[in-house]
Amino acid sequence: MRKVLLGIAVLALISVGLAQPFVWPNAWIADSEGVQMGGTFRDYEVSEVRTFNPFVTAESTGVSNLAFQGASLLTRGPDSDEWLPYAAKSFTISDDGLVVDVVLRDGLVWSDGTPITVQDYFFTYQAETDADVGSNSYDSWFIGEDQITLEITGDNSLRFTFPKSDRTALGVVALTPWPDHVLGEIYRSGAAEALIAAWGTEANLAEFVGSGPFIPSEYRAGERVLFVKNPTYGQWNVDEAGNALPYMDGYNFAVVESADAALNLYLAGEIDSFSPRNLDDIGVINVAVQNGDIAATVLENISPVASSQFITFNWNKASNPFLQTTFRNVDFRRAMSYLTDREAMVDLVYGGSASPAYSSVYAVMDYWINPDVAKYDYDPEAAAALLRDIGFTSKNSDGILVDAEGNALKFILATNAGNSQREQIAQIFADSAREIGVDVEVQPIEFSVLVDQLLSEGDDRPYDAILIGLTGGNRDYPFGSNVIPCGTNLHMFNTSGSCIAVEEQLMTKLYYQGRQSLDTPTARDIGFQIQKVEAELQPIVYTVSPAAHYSWLNSVGGAHPDGLINSIVGSREIPLTYLKQ
């Protein structure tokens, strides 16, 4: 008996030895020297937690990102946008980009100790592509009308087949599995309805089985969510020294109703990190640090946030032919771009913690930004000259520019009421415009009304110009699929359904061309061309991007090295975060 046991132990050791865990590089953290084990991280969450069901969740919050993190086939480090094999041992993309073959890593385990197999991935694929389940990932499995398929090709190999080559679709290969022996059973016995009903916020979290570093253990509505270390995660996730990950024993979220309340908790020393929204928050934290209330690190102006703010002019204004013609005139829009005093906006609105923006690509995605595009920096004289060229040669008794027919150059710039930064940006624009005789009336209106106007379609839409922002998007190809091509719903300046300017046609063509290319440098070259055309056409005048800031207590270690922190990858990887005792 003893010999048998010994034999089993030896076999187990060999299999552990054979199983190659994923090694988290030291280069991803700034201070890999002082790593310590144990402790519970205290984070916060401003939005309400709605579900622990991976097929129901529809949002990206701190809690959902941690709960639904797991043995995804691919992953990305903070240092590059390239996909790395993670739960996959390796993956190969066919030359035509239509087939991706994946070999599973050995030794993958669920939090309950059951091995993770190809069947788990296949069940997840089945559930995600079931329209009755209605998973948030459902649509990512389609390119146009055609579905991406997944098949099991061996004991530990999977094959993804794409209907056509598409770099934005590669993300589906980074599939995170859910346990076939738990959720798969529920799905097979009770179909989609039973699967959706599982693992809600009312459910017993002891039933939760996952593959991420931490597993949710308790949820108190509106108060906190507690996570405990997944004991099996370290079997296939180690650091370079061979330590099992994650370092910490637990991860808690305090659910708060506003960022102000979170700041108060941070100042009280009750949470370990806080993302300052602006210089006011940073000022408060700095004072607390000086007074000795908390010992904290503050990183100011780390990178631009991953969002854009811009002015869009309405090209579909059949009821006002004068404004329609003016807004469709490229020289008018270039003049408006010249009138956008981005430096003043950075200084006056954000106290210097922002940067000028010139492209639909968020400034933080510097790899994708074409530096050599027309910029139209603040130059009121150039603006006045352009307006003169298009016929605004004289001024009326109010000092407003008029054309030969006597039409005065005036329009309404709407923005969302209550967003004081946007109201100020709009006012700065209006003030510079007024100086050369363009009458811009700033009109703050209710956000839902504004969005309604922006998303309206057809030849006669209700607004003149709108100042608004977009957020979200794609790291593989940061050009909005709903923004760039004509006829899409966020092609905001022209929603008539078809292209008006030839440049729009060109941009649409380039967009799809780049999206097809799986070779990143090629896609980037095409992206550069899109930005060049966009900058010349100025269909949308980009203004400024505020900066992202970070802060954490000095008892927290394992942040990214300074150069790697930005608003896309954040300040740390949770498995590599540790607490100094």
Next chain:
Amino acid sequence: MIPYIIRRIIHLIPTFIGATLLAFIISQLVPGDFLNAMRLSPDVRPETIARLEQSFGLDRPWYTQYFLWMGSLLKFDLGQSFGGNQPVSAVITKPILNSLILVVISLIMLYAIAIPLGVFSAVRQYSFADQVISAISYFGLAIPNFFFAQVLILCIFLFRGFTREYFDHNQLLLPVAQMTSSNYNELSSLAKFKDILWHALMPAFVVATSGIAGLTRILRGQMIEQLSSDYIRTARSKGLDERKINYKHALRIAIIPFVATIGALLPGLIGGAGLVEIVVSWPGITPTLLQALTAQDIYVVLGFLVISTLLLMLGNLISDLLLAVVDPRIRYN
């Protein structure tokens, strides 16, 4: 009495239908819907939005949505929240209970502070103490709750700096956010109760202050009127104890107008404590309602509305009946 109550209850039905219909129409008049945030995303496929519109029923005309909702309401089902596949009842129950904790504690504080203060002010009319109480009352009446809560939070932080300097003690006097401590789960039931009470102290006091001011002023006026009436003079001339005169005779009559307002407390109890809940992150009704309003999660909003409409109607009925009990001049037939 019984036929009167039945008649009142029957009258409630059209009122209720009217109120919910009006609320539903108003919620539909607001441009956009729950999916607006998604429509503003550069990469969400239009198919996704169409699919969700269909599954939420947002593609149907509003009257169809109303009748479907009314139909489920008759089965005591408040509908489904758009976020996270939860029934509305599950979304709103916890916040209602949490708000109830805060509101009940503040009501206790309110009566415990305001009644003695009001009586005292009336008995010592125009004394220095009366004037101080008046001044503080007006202050409480004038200062907005959410602002007062922020001022108190600031004071708590300043006090920590003070105690650290002089007593080497780096703890906050009172919690500044949330309803429970982070180690709440490890506490015994008694300690859990104390923990919530401890967290509720500051916000409940803030909520109570605005009420204290009004109540003290009105009670003072009522008491002064009673104290100068004939029956009090009679009682005094009989040589009755002054305390008995104030509390047993004058206060009992002076308090009658407040009984009429007790019914209005019922919807107030679940109306939540207002913006204070947001300032101190109390997981009550206001934050949930505000989140639902901004996200246009209409069935959650309507769920709160249905509950408070019902309680308002019930509260009115109760206070009418209570009035008949305390005031013998009122009879219902």
